[in-house]
Amino acid sequence: MRWSNALIPTLKETPADAVAPSHSLLLRAGMVRQLGAGTYTYLPLGFRVLNKAIQIVREEMDAAGAQELLMPAVHPVELWQESNRFGIMGEILMKLNLSGEGGGPTHVLGPTHEEVITDVARDLIKSYKQLPLTLYQIQTKFRNEARPRFGILRTREFLMKDAYSFDADVAQLNQSYDAMYEAYCRIFDRCGFPYVAVEAESGPIGGDASHEFMVPCAIGEDVVIHCAKCSYAANREKAEIGQVAAAAAGEAAPYQEVATPGRKTIREVCEFLKLPEARSAKFLIYMADDRPIGALVRGDHELNEAKLRRVSKAERLVPADPGPIEKIAGASIGSIGPINLAQKIAVYMDRSVAALADVVVGANREGFHLTGVVPARDLTHGEVHDLRNAEKDDPCPRCGSAMELSQGIEIGHVFKLGTKYSDALNATFLNDKGAAVPLIMGCYGIGVNRILAAAVETGHDANGIIWPLNLAPYEVVLVPLQVQNAAVMEAAALLEQQFTEAGVDVLVDDREQRPGVKFKDADLIGIPLRVVVGERGLKDGTIEVKWRTDEAAHTVPAANAGETILAELQARHAAIAEKCNERRAERAASRNR
RNA sequence: CGGGGCGUAGCGCAGCCUGGUUAGCGCGCCUGCCUUGGGAGCAGGAGGUCACCAGUUCGAAUCUGGUCGCCCCGACCA
Known part of the structure; x- marks a missing residue:
């Protein structure tokens, strides 16, 4: 290609809106151009890089025995209702009404393809003799992200390689999963990325085992917890926390109600009572599939919603609105607590709270708190779980050493789905005994555009981009x-x-x-x-x-x-x-x- | 959805507070000269319904109200 004939509109100055290095450099290098929030044109140079990434992904998928196909982006809404994800996905789904009349949505733009592939599988996979089978596509996904961010890192429309495995039993699933995991490693090795594979939360996709492939990077949206000693690594959404010793429970006096006039936040209450925040607990009320539940974590800790969702066995977990909360607790947020609510709602308590000798909580009376609450004595109605986000220096769940915290870009994610979708859509096959049983599934995604973002984030200097040889336009x-x-x-x-x-x-x-x-x-x-x-x-x-x-x-x-x-x-x-x-x-x- | 910021030429910005000829500057673009190993120089030129709508006013880029769009922080999240 002769440059004089090419469309390579480089810029001397950095566009004002670009914050992330990858964003500003891709713009300056004339590789991408923004159309609207979270929508980008890939100009010829950028498209060449995208195609290089696609080629690597395709080669490794094929080498791993996966077969490529192409599914539509427009899905009938019924399919999403059948899997019950029409509601669960919520606002992220882009909805269309193609009926030519009024009424609700008739179609959605696919944010992912478990439903469609399972529909394919239930019609076409009838026998265990057809298994194992892994299918993949490289296709545009649509997600109405609440907040597109950082140029091409988080967009409303993006290219995804999504693969789906179908197996007859768990042993076969494990093999399919391992083959994809290995293929991902090869893909990211070929891209020259300093990636790490971490244990991950599976989220609304469902399933029970999952790894994310992360590229460490300052603008990464995910927080990775890792242990330098035993190499345990996990997304913060998933990261477990090692056991902490419980404080010795001495002979304690009963708890007391104290006035905390006007003190709402943990900080205000603790300053007023002259107690460290680590000796207080906050009580958070959530709606777990329309059922209110309470979670108690230490004042200085963050609740991990994924962990709470798992122990409460909820499909969808959202913070409760103030109105219902006040109705349940009889006090406004800022004075609510777990005592005497056990009859009304399920209460889940973080282990760090359970380990305290005594703790301050809201009194469920406006402007009052309870001091000297002894969890082992006074909070026996709450289930105790690991419910909080891991912090720097928390003990590793494997070896107990202090863990570290870093940021990363999620470029790939592999899941063992099990029968979540085959059950929902009734996708069964006949096994070698002649019995109809649900297909066992896995799903495997790579954000192809993020390969570019990650490459630029990790490969640039003051003069511009430094492409890895295998991705360079x-x-x-x-x-x-x-x-x-x-x-x-x-x-x-x-x-x-x-x-x-x-x-x-x-x-x-x-x-x-x-x-x-x-x-x-x-x-x-x-x-x-x-x-x-x-x-x-x-x-x-x-x-x-x-x-x-x-x-x-x-x-x-x-x-x-x-x-x-x-x-x-x-x-x-x-x-x-x-x-x-x-x-x-x-x-x-x-x-x- | 909450908070903050911004919308003037392809890009970066000034002008707005304090309304008043033809809306400026730099980069880029076109023409010519000149230059030729790290974003040269000179001269000439093209390019803007000042996001949109409504209002105030003799007069609005500038003041007021609304709408839309974009960015950042948070919430949310495959």
Whole structure:
């Protein structure tokens, strides 16, 4: 491709709205352009990168034995009602009415495809002899995100690779899951990402085992908890917390009601009572599928809604509105507590509260709190669970060491679904005993656009993007410095031909621009290898070669420059492949251990 | 949905508070000259219903009300 013919609208200045490095650099490099909130055009250069990512994903999915298909984005609303996710998904679903008349939605735009694939499976998979089977697609998903963010990181419309496995039993499911997990590792190895696989919460997708693939990064929206000692790693939504010793329960006096006039928040109450926040507990009331429940966590801790949802066995868990809360507790938020509510609602208590010798809670009387509440004595009606978000230095659930906290971009997620959808949609097959049993499913997603975001977040410097070789829109940018000089252009054309014949993507910057402009743009768009052909070099019989990741350039003899440069490129590819193989071997070794 | 900010040329911004000829500046773009190894210089030029609607006024980019859009924080979340 000749730059003079290409649409590569680079920008000198950073667009004001771009906050994340990936956002501003993708805009400045002329790779994407915003249409509206959470909707982006991929310009030719950005689309080339997207296609590189798609190609890697496709190759590894195929290599893992998955078969590609393509499902529609427009789904009949009945299918979503059948799985009961029409309500659960809530506002995230983009709804359409295609009836030509009034009334409610007749269709939704697919935010994910468990329903559609299960519909395919219930019609087409009839026998255990057809199993195992893994199907995948690379397709646009639609989610009405409440708040699109950070350029292409969180958008309303995005490309997802979604795969679904169908198995006859749990052992087969485990094999299918492991094959996808391994394929994901290879994909992200090939992208050159410093990813980590962490235990994850499965969320509304359902199921009982799940891992997320995270790329560590400052703008990452997810919090990863990990233990440096035993390598336990989990999303904060999921991260368990090791046991903490319970305080010795001495002979304690009964609890007392004390006036806390006007003190609403934990901080205000604790300051007033001159107690640390860690000796108080907040009582939070949630609606668990329309049934009110209460959760008690220490004042200085955060409730983990996923954990509460799991122990309460709720499909949908949302904070209760103030009105119902006051009706239940007889006091406004700020004075509510767990004592004497056990008859009215289920109460769940975090282990850290249970471990306290005594604690301050709301009195369910406006402007009053109870001090000296002894959990072991006074809160016996509450179930005790791990209900809070892990914090830095909390004990590891495996080894007890202090855990650490970091941020990451979620680029992939694998789930064991079990029979959640096959049960809901009645997708059964005949097993080897002739019995009709539900298909056992897994699902596996990769946010393809996020591969670009993650690559730029982890690969950039002051001058611009630094694409990994396997994702770069072009591997080589060939820069003839004097386009009016016939010898320079001839040498460049020869190299272009050699690269093209070798199957190497090359961009020739044939623009009539001063060298500085070309160098700046080459750095900005992040092409891994820059080859400069100039009058000066040709006079000495040399061509300049510079890797985007290297500090300095080096020269190669002009006579056989094409071969030499192709050999360098091949060596880099080989090094990446070798590293991927090493990691693969490490994974195999750790599995056998 | 709550809080904050912003909307003036493709991009970055000034002008608005204190209303008044033809709305400016830088980058980019076009033409010419010149220059040619890290975003040069000079000269000329094109490009804007000042987000939209309504109001106040002799007169609105500027004041008032509303609407829409975008960004950030929070809530929410595959």
